[in-house]
Amino acid sequence: MSEVILAVNDVTKSYGDNKALKGMSLELKSGEILGLLGPNGAGKSTLINCICGLLKPDSGNLKMFDLDLKDDRQLIEARAKMGVVPQEIALVEELSAYENCMYIGGLYGLKGGELKDSVEEALNFVDLWDRRKDRPGKYSGGMKRRLNIACGLVHKPTLLLMDEPTVGVDPQSRNYILESVRQLNDEGTTVIYSSHYMEEVEALCDHIVIMDLGETVAEGTFSSLIAEVNDTETINISLAKPIDDTKVLAEIDSIPGVTNVENNGTELSVISERGNNNFNEIIAKLGEFKQDFTSIDLARVSLEDVFLDKTGKKLRD
Amino acid sequence: MIFHVIKYTIISNLRDIKSIVSYIVFPIILIGILGSALSLVFEPGQLPEIKAGIVMNDQGGLAEILQDNLTEGELNDIIAVKEFDSLEDAKTAIKNDEIEFFYEIPEGIDDREPLEKVEVKLWTSNTSSIQSTVGEIVLDTNLNAFNTIDALANNESMLRSYEYRNYIVNETISSKENRPGAIGFYSVTMMVMALIYGSAIAAKEYELSMHGDIGNRLQVTSISTTALLLAKVLSSVILVFLQGIIVFLVSKFAFNANWGDNFSLVILTIFLGALMSVLFGIAICVIVGNPERIGGLLTVLIPVMTFISGGFTSTAIGGILAKITPNYQLQNTILAIVYDYGSDRVQGGLLSIMAIILVLLAITIIFGRRRRA
Numbered sequence: 001m002s003e004v005i006l007a008v009n010d011v012t013k014s015y016g017d018n019k020a021l022k023g024m025s026l027e028l029k030s031g032e033i034l035g036l037l038g039p040n041g042a043g044k045s046t047l048i049n050c051i052c053g054l055l056k057p058d059s060g061n062l063k064m065f066d067l068d069l070k071d072d073r074q075l076i077e078a079r080a081k082m083g084v085v086p087q088e089i090a091l092v093e094e095l096s097a098y099e100n101c102m103y104i105g106g107l108y109g110l111k112g113g114e115l116k117d118s119v120e121e122a123l124n125f126v127d128l129w130d131r132r133k134d135r136p137g138k139y140s141g142g143m144k145r146r147l148n149i150a151c152g153l154v155h156k157p158t159l160l161l162m163d164e165p166t167v168g169v170d171p172q173s174r175n176y177i178l179e180s181v182r183q184l185n186d187e188g189t190t191v192i193y194s195s196h197y198m199e200e201v202e203a204l205c206d207h208i209v210i211m212d213l214g215e216t217v218a219e220g221t222f223s224s225l226i227a228e229v230n231d232t233e234t235i236n237i238s239l240a241k242p243i244d245d246t247k248v249l250a251e252i253d254s255i256p257g258v259t260n261v262e263n264n265g266t267e268l269s270v271i272s273e274r275g276n277n278n279f280n281e282i283i284a285k286l287g288e289f290k291q292d293f294t295s296i297d298l299a300r301v302s303l304e305d306v307f308l309d310k311t312g313k314k315l316r317d
Numbered sequence: 318m319i320f321h322v323i324k325y326t327i328i329s330n331l332r333d334i335k336s337i338v339s340y341i342v343f344p345i346i347l348i349g350i351l352g353s354a355l356s357l358v359f360e361p362g363q364l365p366e367i368k369a370g371i372v373m374n375d376q377g378g379l380a381e382i383l384q385d386n387l388t389e390g391e392l393n394d395i396i397a398v399k400e401f402d403s404l405e406d407a408k409t410a411i412k413n414d415e416i417e418f419f420y421e422i423p424e425g426i427d428d429r430e431p432l433e434k435v436e437v438k439l440w441t442s443n444t445s446s447i448q449s450t451v452g453e454i455v456l457d458t459n460l461n462a463f464n465t466i467d468a469l470a471n472n473e474s475m476l477r478s479y480e481y482r483n484y485i486v487n488e489t490i491s492s493k494e495n496r497p498g499a500i501g502f503y504s505v506t507m508m509v510m511a512l513i514y515g516s517a518i519a520a521k522e523y524e525l526s527m528h529g530d531i532g533n534r535l536q537v538t539s540i541s542t543t544a545l546l547l548a549k550v551l552s553s554v555i556l557v558f559l560q561g562i563i564v565f566l567v568s569k570f571a572f573n574a575n576w577g578d579n580f581s582l583v584i585l586t587i588f589l590g591a592l593m594s595v596l597f598g599i600a601i602c603v604i605v606g607n608p609e610r611i612g613g614l615l616t617v618l619i620p621v622m623t624f625i626s627g628g629f630t631s632t633a634i635g636g637i638l639a640k641i642t643p644n645y646q647l648q649n650t651i652l653a654i655v656y657d658y659g660s661d662r663v664q665g666g667l668l669s670i671m672a673i674i675l676v677l678l679a680i681t682i683i684f685g686r687r688r689r690a
Contacts, residue, residue: 086534
């Protein structure tokens with residue numbers, strides 16, 4: 001059984017009257033990628049800032065490897081094992097990529113050859129070693145993001161906190177970053193990945209915490225979250241021509257598991273209970289009535305639907 | 318880790334061309350511009366030697382006293398009086414532009430009756446000149462004194478002679494050697510302005526270490542906040558001190574500015590100025606609490622503070638406001654060192670700067686703790 005390396009217990013944080021965190025609790029096991037998913041203002045960044053010690057929580061406990069993160073001395077000890085990739089590009093413009101990594105690496109206590117080797121490794125990891133002498137001003141947005149990541153992992157942290165690391169980057173750089181996170185995780189780094197992009201969280205994370213208004217609205221694996229909120233699936237079929245014989249609709253409706261059939265011209269929607277595996281039967285019925293189709297799509301339930309189900313609003317509202 | 322932060326802070330600041338131009342090049346350019354343009358304001362005007370003459374028609378004792386008064390003593394420094402044998406010779410000398418004017422001492426001064434008038438004449442060329450005016454003033458002054466004494470002697474039956482006594486105590490305030498010229502003055506005040514610009518550097522470094530994206534990144538590393546802040550203060554002091562030294566060296570060797578003989582004391586004062594300036598910038602940041610705009614604000618305010626403290630005009634124009642600017646005490650202390658205004662003023666100035674440093678340090682610690690709490 002994996003070791004719990006981070007325990008957040010009933011943490012609250014307010015900014016004046018605004019309660020940013022309302023008793024957040026979670027556990028992170030070694031080797032996991034934990035996804036924090038939620039809209040802007042959900043409290044993701046506040047939680048990450050409380051974990052890395054930039055913010056002091058009003059109440060609750062934070063422990064990493066049995067170190068109390070609310071104690072200044074133990075927090076500094078914990079930080080040596082913790083890497084942070086902030087949402088903003090936090091680079092010194094007057095320093096080259098190499099010097100930026102050297103600067104940050106030195107502040108984690110790395111020195112001499114060990115520091116140089118770590119910087120080389122980090123820059124190679126984000127594929128910027130060949131551009132190490134350039135200053136960030138000469139980089140594209142995606143390259144700056146990658147350098148931002150390199151600075152966060154130069155000291156080879158056990159736990160990497162990534163706060164929306166793909167905001168404002170092109171699809172190619174985003175894919176690169178996601179691949180990098182996977183690779184880091186494969187090499188043993190535990191990751192907390194905050195995002196409001198459900199596709200990223202869905203693709204990356206073993207363990208997902210959906211947040212809204214400073215609290216957890218759902219938590220679990222992707223499949224458990226989906227199963228929790230919806231037990232139906234929708235099959236959308238585009239027909240080659242409108243249905244001639246409405247008898248086909250009654251036939252499809254009678255297939256075990258199908259709960260509803262809707263037809264609008266050449267568009268046919270079949271709602272079915274999840275796990276009935278009646279997909280082939282529906283296709284067969286269309287064939288019996290000579291109804292050709294041009295496309296068929298099984299609409300999957302997404303984390304968006306989970307969020308909608310739990311909060312009554314869309315994730316990107 | 319403190320030295321690590323100092324190293325990279327200094328490297329990044331030395332590459333910040335915009336700041337270097339604002340904080341070092343700008344004051345150096347101003348030394349050149351103001352030092353040249355306003356040099357006449359600082360240099361005392363040199364009156365050319367005035368060539369004059371005197372014709373003595375009387376060789377009596379009183380006439381000789383009058384002649385001595387018109388031609389000897391300190392007047393020799395500005396008026397060279399040549400004695401002519403005849404009126405015609407003196408007139409010819411004026412026509413030939415050999416002299417500007419001459420005095421004609423009449424006959425019978427000693428032999429005249431009490432209260433009998435005799436006329437001393439001033440002959441000048443028909444082209445009026447400042448030199449002739451000087452001659453007129455000198456003659457007027459002497460005759461007034463002469464007449465007064467003559468009147469007293471007659472009224473009180475005193476002997477018709479008097480002893481010249483100088484009742485004016487003349488004390489030199491400054492000589493040519495220890496009075497700043499334009500280049501010397503602006504070298505000091507612009508160097509002080511460069512030092513005070515250090516408060517903007519300190520504010521920027523405070524912002525970079527305690528706030529903002531880079532500040533957050535630094536604060537989540539293994540360095541403590543106190544060590545980080547200390548490193549930023551030390552790096553700012555080093556940078557500002559270097560700024561001051563660069564302006565000092567450029568003004569000395571490129572503009573040939575006078576920095577006196579006591580370089581070690583000047584450099585110590587530059588260091589204290591750098592420390593004061595850095596603490597001034599950080600104190601403002603901790604008081605205001607939101608340092609985001611403080612650096613930019615200080616960059617605008619510093620030339621204004623230099624102006625009201627007399628850094629541009631040689632006279633403080635802000636009254637009490639001038640005295641509370643960080644420039645005032647610093648530039649006056651350095652001027653006192655360079656131009657040897659006396660050890661009391663130098664010691665007083667240095668003690669005042671150290672007192673200001675302690676006050677700023679106390680403000681920084683007190684407000685800083687409140688902010689962190």
